[in-house]
Amino acid sequence: MLETCWSIESHGRDVYTHEVFAEFQRQVVAARDYCHVKSIVQVGEVRTIGISSKSGKVRVVSFNTSTKAAHCSCSMFESLGIICRHIIVVLKNEGCNEIPSQYVLHRWTKMAARQLSYDANGHELEGPSTCLSPTIKKLYSETCSKFSLALHAAKHCEEKMRYFHKVVGDAFTQLEQMGAISEQSKVQEFESFVGTSFPSVISIHPPDVANTKGSGKRLKRGSEQTVNQKKKRANSIQKVPDK
Known part of the structure; x- marks a missing residue:
């Protein structure tokens, strides 16, 4: 406004x-x-x-x-x-x-903000190929602007530059710790849900050897079993010797 x-x-x-x-x-x-x-x-x-x-x-x-x-x-x-x-x-x-x-x-303009950003390895940080939410993209853009403003303000003074360097380093360390805590909390939450803790060492035993040669007999339907039983009775009657 x-x-x-x-x-x-x-x-x-x-x-x-x-x-x-x-x-x-x-x-x-x-x-x-x-x-x-x-x-x-x-x-x-x-x-x-x-x-x-x-x-x-x-x-x-x-x-x-x-x-x-x-x-x-x-x-x-x-x-x-x-x-x-x-x-x-x-x-x-x-x-x-x-x-x-x-x-x-140029770096303060909207046109510069719309250009793609890349990390140190050349991977695109923003663009159609990413799934960043609109909120994160907005925060990312605003953070880049603030970072550039602060860097520009400090670059002519060694004392300011050292202070800025320390602040960025401390922030990076804190972010790394937040990532580790987040992963640990996820594990603890899952352990609480299942009611047991994950073992520190997991032993994997070799699987039992199975006989895979040929195939087993097919399971017969009820009607097929009835027909076979009738055939067996008929054969047994025919084999009874005459007295």
């Missing part, structure tokens, strides 16, 4: 993934509610604008009126890959209804 009537917000909704748009939208709302132009100085095609924010601190945005290139002293775009509220104010005042293409990183 859009929070403003600014066309640039609508454009962000159309191009960004859900997670990235949520952050971009926060910047748009902050630009509308808290940011104001304090000063403008222009030298040639470069316009330098001072933007005040809620904290009272003034950020400086350098904007090239020809190329639409902008740089803010807060360096949010360089850190997260999303333009800040200060640049958004400048773009709005310059009449820009869309985010300049150089500030729409």
Whole structure:
């Protein structure tokens, strides 16, 4: 849902993934509610604008009126890959209804999210060949976006990178333990159901040797047995010697 009537917000909704748009939208709302132009100085095609924010601190945005290139002293775009509220104010005042293409990183777009993802072995993680539920696919996509945002934010600082590396490592260890616990709980649940525990060692004995030569006699129906009995009686009567 859009929070403003600014066309640039609508454009962000159309191009960004859900997670990235949520952050971009926060910047748009902050630009509308808290940011104001304090000063403008222009030298040639470069316009330098001072933007005040809620904290009272003034950020400086350098904007090239020809190329639409902008740089803010807060360096949010360089850190997260999303333009800040200060640049958004400048773009709005310059009449820009869309985010300049150089500030729409492909990895944050819906088009990139629709592309197939592969694991380290080249196996497809998402696509027609998998049976992932819509909920898991949504969570997977959102997690990828958050992971990329966090990685982009940490890559310029060794301390942040070490922290992020530790967090990811701890999360991976926890996930492995959750998998082992899940399998163990399934076994315990089945043992509780059958009323006995699985043996730790299972001995398999060789099967008894069966005589498979030829085939056994066919089981006869009741009518066939009656006919045979009558034949036997008739034969026995015929074999009785005359007195």
